[in-house]
Amino acid sequence: MSNREAEGGGATRRVDPDAFRKSVSMFATGIVVLTCEDDDGKVHGMTVNSFTSVSLDPPTVLVSLKPGKAHRLISRNGRYGACILNEGQQSFSAHFSGRPQEALRPDFVVREQLPTLSNCLAWFECETVEKVQIHDHTLFVAQVTACGSEGGAPLMFYGSRYHRAAIAA
Numbered sequence: 001m002s003n004r005e006a007e008g009g010g011a012t013r014r015v016d017p018d019a020f021r022k023s024v025s026m027f028a029t030g031i032v033v034l035t036c037e038d039d040d041g042k043v044h045g046m047t048v049n050s051f052t053s054v055s056l057d058p059p060t061v062l063v064s065l066k067p068g069k070a071h072r073l074i075s076r077n078g079r080y081g082a083c084i085l086n087e088g089q090q091s092f093s094a095h096f097s098g099r100p101q102e103a104l105r106p107d108f109v110v111r112e113q114l115p116t117l118s119n120c121l122a123w124f125e126c127e128t129v130e131k132v133q134i135h136d137h138t139l140f141v142a143q144v145t146a147c148g149s150e151g152g153a154p155l156m157f158y159g160s161r162y163h164r165a166a167i168a169a
Contacts, residue, residue: 082124
């Protein structure tokens with residue numbers, strides 16, 4: 001037994017949720033809108049910032065989701081699109097995170113097989129190869145079947161606020 005475990009500081013120690021939220025908000029991320037289709041072909045989107053690359057060979061990404069509509073559709077269909085937002089697409093982030101913008105009409109395009117947002121910084125078409133349950137989230141590990149980028153500057157999220165990159169790509 002380690003000194004930490006003897007002092008009651010082992011794996012069962014609880015971290016203050018507010019302190020954890022504030023600490024992880026210090027990691028700057030991009031903003032991604034996931035896209036998936038329902039059985040009627042209607043496109044649904046969801047804003048996430050828990051999207052990351054896993055491997056270059058084969059090209060693999062993952063996204064972490066709580067249960068909900070996107071989780072159900074991706075679980076059922078086994079595929080999703082991922083759209084990295086550019087600095088001019090903050091309204092899309094709000095729209096797909098549960099704050100619909102009445103005047104916003106997202107333009108989806110099918111570049112290969114899946115709908116993704118037009119004019120986004122980069123896009124990916126992904127087929128799920130593994131699902132991993134971690135507490136109240138599921139990690140959807142997916143192989144990228146198509147991707148592309150359009151250039152520009154990213155929309156960033158840091159300190160629980162939107163930011164624009166100081167240097168454009």
